Amino acid sequence: xxxxxxxxxxxxxxxxxxxxxxxxxxxxxxxxxxxxxxxxxxxxxxxxxxxxxxxxxxxxxxxxxxxxxxxxxxxxxxxxxxxxxxxxxxxxxxxxxxxxxxxxxxxxxxxxx
Amino acid sequence: xxxxxxxxxxxxxxxxxxxxxxxxxxxxxxxxxxxxxxxxxxxxxxxxxxxxxxxxxxxxxxxxxxxxxxxxxxxxxxxxxxxxxxxxxxxxxxxxxxxxxxxxxxxx
Numbered sequence: 001x002x003x004x005x006x007x008x009x010x011x012x013x014x015x016x017x018x019x020x021x022x023x024x025x026x027x028x029x030x031x032x033x034x035x036x037x038x039x040x041x042x043x044x045x046x047x048x049x050x051x052x053x054x055x056x057x058x059x060x061x062x063x064x065x066x067x068x069x070x071x072x073x074x075x076x077x078x079x080x081x082x083x084x085x086x087x088x089x090x091x092x093x094x095x096x097x098x099x100x101x102x103x104x105x106x107x108x109x110x111x112x113x
Numbered sequence: 114x115x116x117x118x119x120x121x122x123x124x125x126x127x128x129x130x131x132x133x134x135x136x137x138x139x140x141x142x143x144x145x146x147x148x149x150x151x152x153x154x155x156x157x158x159x160x161x162x163x164x165x166x167x168x169x170x171x172x173x174x175x176x177x178x179x180x181x182x183x184x185x186x187x188x189x190x191x192x193x194x195x196x197x198x199x200x201x202x203x204x205x206x207x208x209x210x211x212x213x214x215x216x217x218x219x220x221x
Binding site for chain 1: 206211
């Protein structure tokens with residue numbers, strides 16, 4: 001596709017529900033990142049993939065958060081047993097390689113009620 | 114600790130009133146400094162990459178400069194459509210460390 005695509009754009013989840021957020025990166029981009037952005041803040045790093053390998057997951061806030069990119073393209077961020085503090089915008093970005101400019105998707109706004 | 118700090122948090126300008134946004138960083142072994150623009154409800158959009166002190170890049174009314182400790186985003190004669198949040202970021206080992214952003218409002 002022409003850009004990074006994320007779905008759904010908006011998600012409302014009841015506390016305790018599991019959610020899955022999808023990211024379609026730009027074709028051929030090796031690097032894929034997930035970020036969490038709270039209102040009025042910059043994006044905070046969650047995890048990084050190089051092709052299908054998850055090289056860094058140091059930013060995942062708890063073991064309820066899990067990300068995968070099984071074929072080195074589409075990625076899914078899963079949050080189990082959602083809590084109110086998980087409410088945020090989740091951004092996906094991809095780049096050709098490490099240290100190159102990243103292209104961001106529109107984000108998924110998650111609201112946990 | 115690697116840090117990126119942006120100032121001011123918010124800036125209100127009149128159309129045509131030039132100003133500068135600041136991004137200071139403490140990162141060992143800088144591998145570039147990135148500027149992004151973010152509109153409400155959208156993901157950040159890439160503006161510039163700067164790699165070495167003294168480097169400058171321009172795009173329309175925006176000019177980015179880099180020193181060894183900070184970067185400036187100069188906005189010349191801004192227009193209302195320049196209103197957005199401007200983010201700077203530096204790449205670390207596996208991720209991009211972002212500042213909190215400067216929210217710019219340009220009034221007609």
